[in-house]
Amino acid sequence: MMRSFLMAVALAAASTAQAQGTIKFAILGPMAFVQGENHWAGAEMARDEINKAGGIAVGGKKMQVELIRADTNEVQSVPDATNATERVISRDKADFLIGGFRSEAVLAMQEIAMDSKKIFLGAGAADARLGENVEKNYDRYKYWFRVTPTKSPDLFRSLVAILGSIGDQMRQALKKEQPAVAIVAEKTAWTEPIMKALQATLPKMKMEVVGTWQPSAVATDVTAELSAIERAGADIVFTVISGPVGISLGRQMGERNMKAVAFGINVEAQKDEFWAATAGKGNFVSTLDTYSEVEITPKTVPFVRAFKERYKKAPTYTAATYDAIMMLKAAIEQAGTTDADKLVPVLEKMEHVGTAAVASWDKRHDLIWAVGKTAGIGVQWQDGKKVPFWPPEVKGMQPFKMPAR
Amino acid sequence: MLQDILVTGLVNGGVYALLAIGFSLIFGVARIVNIAHTAFYMLAAYCFYSLLVKAGLGFAVSGIVSVAAVTLFSVLCYRLVIEPVREHESAVLIATIALALVFQELMLFSFGGHYLGIPSTLDGVVNLAGVSVPYQRLLILVVAALMLVATWALLYRTRLGLAIRATANDIEVASLMGMNVDRVAMATVAISVALAAIAGVVVAPVLVVDPFMWLSPLVTMLAIVVLGGLGSLKGSLIGALVIGYVEAITVFALPSGAFLKGAVALSIMVLVLLVRPEGLYGVVFEEER
Numbered sequence: 001m002m003r004s005f006l007m008a009v010a011l012a013a014a015s016t017a018q019a020q021g022t023i024k025f026a027i028l029g030p031m032a033f034v035q036g037e038n039h040w041a042g043a044e045m046a047r048d049e050i051n052k053a054g055g056i057a058v059g060g061k062k063m064q065v066e067l068i069r070a071d072t073n074e075v076q077s078v079p080d081a082t083n084a085t086e087r088v089i090s091r092d093k094a095d096f097l098i099g100g101f102r103s104e105a106v107l108a109m110q111e112i113a114m115d116s117k118k119i120f121l122g123a124g125a126a127d128a129r130l131g132e133n134v135e136k137n138y139d140r141y142k143y144w145f146r147v148t149p150t151k152s153p154d155l156f157r158s159l160v161a162i163l164g165s166i167g168d169q170m171r172q173a174l175k176k177e178q179p180a181v182a183i184v185a186e187k188t189a190w191t192e193p194i195m196k197a198l199q200a201t202l203p204k205m206k207m208e209v210v211g212t213w214q215p216s217a218v219a220t221d222v223t224a225e226l227s228a229i230e231r232a233g234a235d236i237v238f239t240v241i242s243g244p245v246g247i248s249l250g251r252q253m254g255e256r257n258m259k260a261v262a263f264g265i266n267v268e269a270q271k272d273e274f275w276a277a278t279a280g281k282g283n284f285v286s287t288l289d290t291y292s293e294v295e296i297t298p299k300t301v302p303f304v305r306a307f308k309e310r311y312k313k314a315p316t317y318t319a320a321t322y323d324a325i326m327m328l329k330a331a332i333e334q335a336g337t338t339d340a341d342k343l344v345p346v347l348e349k350m351e352h353v354g355t356a357a358v359a360s361w362d363k364r365h366d367l368i369w370a371v372g373k374t375a376g377i378g379v380q381w382q383d384g385k386k387v388p389f390w391p392p393e394v395k396g397m398q399p400f401k402m403p404a405r
Numbered sequence: 406m407l408q409d410i411l412v413t414g415l416v417n418g419g420v421y422a423l424l425a426i427g428f429s430l431i432f433g434v435a436r437i438v439n440i441a442h443t444a445f446y447m448l449a450a451y452c453f454y455s456l457l458v459k460a461g462l463g464f465a466v467s468g469i470v471s472v473a474a475v476t477l478f479s480v481l482c483y484r485l486v487i488e489p490v491r492e493h494e495s496a497v498l499i500a501t502i503a504l505a506l507v508f509q510e511l512m513l514f515s516f517g518g519h520y521l522g523i524p525s526t527l528d529g530v531v532n533l534a535g536v537s538v539p540y541q542r543l544l545i546l547v548v549a550a551l552m553l554v555a556t557w558a559l560l561y562r563t564r565l566g567l568a569i570r571a572t573a574n575d576i577e578v579a580s581l582m583g584m585n586v587d588r589v590a591m592a593t594v595a596i597s598v599a600l601a602a603i604a605g606v607v608v609a610p611v612l613v614v615d616p617f618m619w620l621s622p623l624v625t626m627l628a629i630v631v632l633g634g635l636g637s638l639k640g641s642l643i644g645a646l647v648i649g650y651v652e653a654i655t656v657f658a659l660p661s662g663a664f665l666k667g668a669v670a671l672s673i674m675v676l677v678l679l680v681r682p683e684g685l686y687g688v689v690f691e692e693e694r
Contacts, residue, residue, distance in 0.1 A: 033518035075518060187664035213656070216664040218621065220612045223417060224656035225663055227409045227536060244520045244613045251522065252611075256530055256537040268520060276458075277522035277613065 022066035023056060023338055025325055026094035028084060028109065031071040034271055035101040035124055035318045041311050042123075042319030043067050043098065045303075046326055056329050059336040065325065068092045074105035081105035085112045094118070095338050098147075098324045103127035103190060114140050119340045119347075121324040122146045124317075126155055127190060131364030142344050145365045147327070148290065148320035148356055149376070154369040156194050158288055159264060160201060161371060162378040162390045163238070166263055166286075167207055169400060170235055178208045182234035182260070184225065184241065184249065186217040191240040194265075198238065210234050219245045226252055229260065239264035239287070247277045250381075254281030259403050262286065263378075272313040275384050284403055286380035290317035290356050292388040294377060294396035301396075303355035314386070323354030408534040410653045416538055418649025419546035420608055421629060422642050426552050427600030428626040429633070429641035434560065435573050435593040437487070438498045443619040443626065444505035445598045449475045449605030450614045451512055454523050464526050472602040479598035483591050491590060505619060512616040521614040526607070541611050548607050552600055557638055559596065569593050573636070625667070628674045634684030643685055647673070 027043045029036030047065040055062040070088045072081035081102075088094040089112065097113050100106035101124035110130060113120035120143060122130060128151045133141040149155060170179045181202055185191040195212065202209050210232040213225045222245060229237060237260050239249065246268035253262060266287040268274055274282055291314060293304050303322065307315045331346040332338055351360040358373040367374045371391050378390030382401055389400040424446065431439045449471050456467035486504055490496035527540035560566035572579045572589045580586050612618065629648055633640025651673055652666040659665065677685065 030518070032513055037517075211660045213660045213663045216667065218617075219664070220618065220621070221417070221420075223542075224413045224653045224666070225660075227413045227653075228657050228660060230537065231409055244615060247520050247522065247613050252539075255525070255539040255541075258537075273519060273521075277520050279522045279524040279610070 022064045023058070023332070024066045024068055024092065024094045024096070025328070026068040026070050026088035026092065026097045026099075027321060028070045028072050028081070028088070028097060028099035029124070029318065030073055030075045030101060031069065032073070033075050033101075034273070034316060035075075036071065036099075038316045038319040039099045039101075039123060039321050040067075040069060041307065042315065042322035043325060045307065045310070045319075046322045046324075046329075050325070050329060057333045058338060065329075068094050070099075072100070072105060072109070074100070074102045078102075078105045078108055082108045082112055085109045089113070089116045089118060096121070096328055098123055098321050099318070100124050101318060103130070106130060110141070110144055114143055117143060117340055119143045119145070119328070119343060121327070123148050123321050123324055126150070126152045128152050128366075131362075131366035134365045135363055142365070143340055145347055145361060146367055147324045147354075147359065148317050148367075150369055150374055151364075151366045152190060152193060153197075154367070154375075155265065155288065156197050157369055158371075158375045159194070159198075160205070161375065162288065163207075163236075163263065164205060165378075165390055165392070166236065166261070166400060167205060170261075170402070173402060174235065174405075176235070178206050179235040180208045180210045180233055181236045181238050182210050182229040182232060183212040183238045184222070184229070184264075185212065185214055185239075186219075186241050186243055186245055187214045188217045188242070190242075194240050198240075207236075215245050217243045217245070219243075220248050221252075222249050223252055226256060226258065230256065230258060234260045236260060237262040237264075239266045241265065242267040244268065247274065247282075250274065250282035250285040251278035252281075253285070254278065254283055257403075259405050261402050263380075264288070269381065270316050270379070272386070274386075275381060280384065282381050283383065284380065284401060286378060286389070286400070288376050289379040289386075289388075290376055291315045291319065292377055292379055292386065292396075294388045294394050296372070296377065296394060297353050297355065297358055299353060299355045317356065320354065320356040323352065323356055323359065326354060327352045327359070409536050410650070410657055412533050412536040412538060413656075414646070414650035414653035416542045416546065416649075417652060418646035419542070419549045420611070421625060421648055422645035423545055423549035423552060423604045423608060424601070424622050425626050425629040425633075425641045425645050426549070426556055426638065427597040427604065429630050429636070429638055430556060430560075430600065431593060431597035432627075433630050433634075433636040433641070435569060435590065435597070436494075437491075437590065437594065438494055438501065439487070439594065439597070440498060440501040440623065441482070441505040441508065442501075442597065442601055443623040444508040445475055445479055446601040446605040446608075446622065447512065447614075447616070447619040448478070448508055449602035450523070450609035450618065451516065451521075453606045453609060454521050454614050457523060458521075468606045471606055472599055475602040475605070476595050476599040480591060480595050483594045487594065488587060488591070491587070509616045509619065516616070518616065523610040523614060525610045539611070545607050545611070548603065552603060553638060553642060556596075556600065560638070565589075565592060621667075625670070628671050632674045632677055632684055634686035637684070637686035640684055640686030 029039030055064045070084040072084045074081035097120040103125040106125035185195045246266040263286040269287040452471040525541040568589045629644035633644030648670045655666040655669045
């Protein structure tokens with residue numbers, strides 16, 4: 001009994017001593033899913049790089065990075081995500097929170113972080129309300145910053161820019177003044193504003209909307225939808241999809257030898273596993289994405305290569321937890337403290353050259369959208385490889401391809 | 406558009422029919438409320454994926470081993486989980502829900518939440534009345550028809566089938582007549598799970614394999630079996646085609662309401678039940694018995 005007690009005291013003392021030399025970053029993500037895996041992998045890379053170089057300089061003292069792995073399970077349960085957030089703040093005593101993926105969960109997680117005045121760098125959710133909160137009630141929500149992706153309206157701006165480029169290529173190839181576009185958007189809250197804006201914008205871009213199909217977010221079969229789209233004579237299938245239906249759509253379009261090309265947001269198509277998941281049928285599927293071996297910033301290519309070497313696959317956008325930790329490192333070293341109130345103004349004025357973007361923030365603490373900086377990239381699956389094609393001015397881009405007619 | 410609806414409805418109805426046959430047998434004929442039925446379908450899909458894609462075994466070996474392994478596993482599950490509570494329907498219901506959730510979490514733990522794809526057994530596409538139909542979907546139609554005939558023959562042309570129907574009709578009388586009702590129930594579970602496993606092997610290549618793939622078909626299967634009439638294989642086939650066609654019509658007539666296709670199908674089921682509570686062929690089955 002006495003021996004156990006002494007051991008517990010010794011362990012507690014050791015852990016306190018260790019804690020004195022570390023800064024704790026809680027990495028919040030659905031760890032059983034690709035998004036969480038990438039949250040954690042990006043953070044591990046940042047931790048190892050910083051610790052190998054001696055740590056983060058805080059007022060003349062070097063402190064090591066300590067990561068807390070918090071499985072939010074937010075894909076399945078929002079309460080699990082809020083519980084994980086509570087736990088890392090109250091039990092694990094995290095200094096900073098990074099991550100989140102599903103908007104509904106991140107909105108709730110944001111509240112908990114703000115209650116505790118913890119800096120929370122979002123690395124996954126696009127919902128505009130997260131930034132609107134900062135504008136509406138700055139004193140409460142100023143600790144929130146969005147690192148990736150850009151907010152939903154800015155995702156739309158990127159999509160329209162890429163679609164314009166694809167439309168021009170299609171007009172030349174098909175000798176058709178108005179390419180026909182079928183919109184396929186899963187029925188969820190985040191797709192609604194994008195879909196409505198698309199319906200209004202496409203005619204102005206001299207594109208004909210032949211129909212809008214809205215399968216369920218959990219649908220895994222779109223054969224009926226694709227039959228109707230084929231019959232409608234679509235040249236482009238514009239996707240606004242985050243769920244498994246993105247795989248079914250890519251695979252079933254390939255199986256049917258459809259001549260239309262799919263472009264839009266297809267979260268599943270951003271993953272390296274997409275080609276295998278479509279059983280090699282997902283050729284020509286294209287999507288807005290974040291990482292590829294192209295020079296969005298000077299750090300992008302080395303990071304992607306190092307990530308591939310370590311994890312044997314390419315990073316997805318939630319691996320920008322790497323950038324989040326590096327931003328905080330820069331802010332802490334500049335401010336000489338880990339005090340959240342003192343770090344907020346430093347982050348607000350920062351322009352950080354990261355691996356995913358050249359980041360700077362507006363008054364909502366949302367990334368300022370700019371092509372070649374934060375707008376993302378267009379990628380297309382070509383014969384088993386995810387090939388970057390937009391923006392063309394960035395070094396390393398390759399041509400966008402269309403199915404033979 | 407009409408030919409699109411006709412072909413798409415038939416092909417999707419075939420997918421549902423294959424899934425519904427086993428469920429009809431266990432739920433409709435044997436009256437065992439096995440909510441884990443589609444979870445076994447999910448296990449078979451994962452097993453098939455592991456053997457075919459990961460281990461590199463051929464389609465035939467992977468398919469046969471998957472069906473056999475999942476069927477044997479279902480017998481074990483029956484002995485450990487269902488048999489002890491067999492007399493209490495609600496307990497069976499709860500036990501099989503728990504079983505399904507355990508399977509789901511086990512797959513989530515083993516494979517993660519990744520969406521996995523299985524190569525088609527038959528590659529290529531055929532043009533039917535101007536509509537592209539992959540060969541794999543035609544294969545599903547053929548397998549569904551074969552399984553339907555085989556299940557009918559088993560139920561109505563064998564002593565085991567007679568025992569299954571007798572046990573389902575009146576378990577006490579069947580027992581008094583000297584039938585080993587526990588063994589009959591176990592055989593019913595094994596046969597129906599074998600059908601679910603066959604569906605997993607044949608249908609999974611056209612869908613996406615993930616730990617939650619058992620939930621959506623469960624609701625649809627329940628609707629089909631209730632719509633067709635409890636215990637009627639013919640009813641299940643008709644129910645599957647009705648749901649397939651209703652979904653196709655919904656998507657073609659109301660593209661922006663494509664997400665409603667499941668809800669429209671279920672609403673029709675409710676309507677049919679209001680007009681004909683025994684389902685489309687429930688009475689016929691009672692007479693046959």
